[in-house]
Amino acid sequence: MPGTEAPDGALPGALVRAGVPDRAGAPVRVALLLPGQGAQYRRMAVGLYDAEPVFAAAMDEVFEAFGPAGPGLRAAWTDDGAPTETAAWAQPLLFAVDYALGRLVAGWGVAPSALLGHSVGEMAAAALAGVFSVGDAARLVLDRVERVAAAPAGGMLAVAAGVAEVGPYLEPEVVVGAVNAPRHTVLAGPREALGRVAERLEAAGLVTLPVPSDTAFHSPVLAPALAGSRAVFARVAPLPAAVPLYSGVTAAVLAPHEAVDPGFWADQPVRPVLFRAALDALLSDGPYLLVEAGPGGGLAGIARRHPAVRRAGGAVVPLLPSRPGGDAADRTALARAAEVLRSRGLPVPPSGAAVRAGGS
Structure with missing residues (x-):
């Protein structure tokens, strides 16, 4: 039911377990994909704030949870000149936007049957699944950001190649930070070493693209800076996920003992993201929207x-544009997504974004 809420920000479990029938009577199961570092851009989702009250309330909740940093992050979110590659900007605002969009979907009465987060998106997924309260998750993200600021200057590099193909060109400090698809590998490491690796890859004819990040996330370079984060995680009280949460760390459903383990979460920014394998595991459970x-x-x-998606003819729906396009583009993208969900028989109500999609 629209507006149904569960304790500590978790998605409404009754909807998750029951599913929602489509027009042919078969259950439509929705899985949320929550992106991380590299997906960000200036003013992402700002156009939804005045159009979608549920989204706005969730953003306000996160900014409040950020404490003294909240007003500055709110201003940075709407700043046309924000330094989007910095972890101090990207990580907390990606967490906030991912979380708020998850709450918006739940507010439509479409609680997901599964969650899969990428990098900091896994923290948003954990908040939506009730592992952490949104307040605890927001503060933990800020702690992470403060710690990685002390790490060596680094970066990330996407390569249109498989892991085995890039292996011969790596240096000891440059590692595979994410495996997103069979030919979509992300490398991470110190800035200078990563630059040398990029030159060798390009000389070999491989296509590379820098990821907007000034931090070598998902590499051992961050381990010294994050050494104290285990104690910070140990001061909160996580719970097992109320919704199946597929982890990019383990490429499987997050087990109850993992969800409550401070070491698991403290190490998450250092360990590689196995997104492709996690997506394989998710889709092996059957079709999802x-x-x-x-x-x-x-x-x-x-x-x-x-x-698996291509064979089943499954729908894949982004809620936001792929690049900045102004407030109207945000509302248009959301309205189109809502229409796709309605076409699959889901009870998505008319939204403020749909009404105001033509506005500026």
């Missing part, structure tokens, strides 16, 4: 090419 609840459209693009 995949909804990307975050900016960039990158996870939606990867999911569309997955053989």
Whole structure:
């Protein structure tokens, strides 16, 4: 039911377990994909704030949870000149937008049957699944950001190649930070070493693209800076996920003991993201309507090419544009996504974004 809420921000479990029948009587199961570092862009989802009260309330909740940093992050979110590659901007605002879009989908009465987050998107997924309260999750993200600021200057590099293909060109400090698809590998490491690796890859004819990040997420470079984060996680009281949460760390459903383990979450920014394997595991459970609840459209693009999605003719729906386009573009993208969900028989009500999609 629209507006149904569960304790500590978790999605309404009754909807998750029951599913929602489509027009042919078969259950439509929705899985949220929540993107992380690299998906961000300036003013992402700002156009939804005045059009979608549920989204706005969730954003306000996160900014409040950020404490003294909240007003500055709110101003940075709407700033046309924000430094989007910095972890101090990207990580907390990606968390906020991913979380708020998840709450918006639940507010439509479409609680997901599964969640899969990429990088910091896994923290948003954990908040939506009730592992952490949104307040605890927001503060933990800020703690992460403060700690990685002390790490060596680094970066990330997407390569249109498989892991085995890039292996010969790596240096000891440059590692595979994410495996997103069979030919979509992300490398991470110190800035200078990563630059040398990029030159060798390009000389070999491989296509590379820098990921907007000034931090080598998902590499051992961050381990010293994050050494104290385990104690910070140990001071909160996580719970097992109320919704199946597929982890990019383990490429499987997050087990109850993992969800409550401070070491698991403290190590998550250091360990590689096994997104492709996690998506394989998710889709092996049967067809889902995949909804990307975050900016960039990158996870939606990867999911569309997955053989299981192509065989089943499944829908993959991004809620936001793939790049900045102004407030009206945000509302238009959301309205189109809502229409796709309605076409699959889901009870998505008319939204403020649909009404105001033509506005500025």
